[in-house]
Amino acid sequence: MQKTPFAPRYTGVNHLAMATEDMDATVLFWRDLLGMRLIAGLGHEGYRQYFFAISDVDMVAFFEWPGVEPLPEKDHGVPVRGPYVFDHVSLGVADEDALWDVRDRLEGAGVWVSELVDHGFIRSVYTFDPNGIALEFSCYVPGVDLRAHPRMTDTAPSVRTMQGPDPVPGAWHLKGAPTPCDQRMVYPGEGHDLMHRKKNMWETGND
Template identity: 65%
Template sequence: MPTFTGINHLAMATGDMDATIRFWRDLLGMPLVAGLGRPGYRHYFLSISPTDMIAFFEWPGTRPLPQKDHGVPVSGPFAFDHVSFGVAGEDDLWEVKDRLAAAGFEPSEVVDHGFIKSVYAFDPNGIPIEFSASVPGTDPRRTPAMADSAPSGVTLEGPNPQPGHWPAPTPTSQDQRADYPGEGRELLRPERNAWKK
């Protein structure tokens, strides 16, 4: 199995990059670490932690989402409910709540889920967001638990990957591996860095 290191980046969309940067960088303190763009298109990255980022595409005509409360079921095509950002502890959670409230973003009360405590809100794009502090000694990544009253058979197989359900991959040989140039290579060109001019 591959070794995962976290969420490299979660890409979302905005019609107002400046308001988005003001919220994520200036209100919540996530550094803006990379920006790509040209007229009519931007793709900016903000650092959450040493291994995780969020990114936003700015596309003309993109409008904020209608607000849907976190976890409320919907029907029809749907793929994303909310994203939760981990904070180091309960004091950090209260600081986020206070910052959101002071800026008029109407955070929820602190909700105690037993293994995490959370605050819910929406960013300027209507994206449903959660901030979560782990409750010490209750990390399900270390001690998995299944409390579904009607778990499926697949679920009852346990927390670890189960072999034999997918075809075995044929490894790509070294001489067949190739990289194709993509957007972002300009970040490596010092003359393109607007912060260094």
């Protein structure tokens, strides 16, 4: 197999960016129910963007814009018709050299790509995939660690936001008890055959 000349060391999904009209409800869910630290908040009256830590390297972000309406509920992966979109996907790369590698490769292929943008804690370039999906590639700024030192610069933070970056004990009054081990059922999903089919088509072909 021919080795690809371009193999950047991706670190995962830097952040997923979505939109909400109610940042308090979003903070209540992502920070207080799911247990993700709110590590950055920026904005002003009528506009906010907050980041929650998914892991040591991954985040989910929300813009708050007036007039945003929740999407209709839809089962995962079921096709839909008509407009259906979220803001963008940011893919993490190891460092600024890797970011330049990505930019140079996109530009060399004739794909539109932005200049490098410094956001203070991450540096990014922007482009679009063939499906029109907005993509961002990001690396962290050396010496800036929002997980160790969270910051909130929103000039009009919500009341719940001002409770701090950490999950608030007692914010949710959970009902019931943990599911007993002997009742923990796991059902096969769409990817179940990936590990349980005997044939790996890359190894065996269509035989």
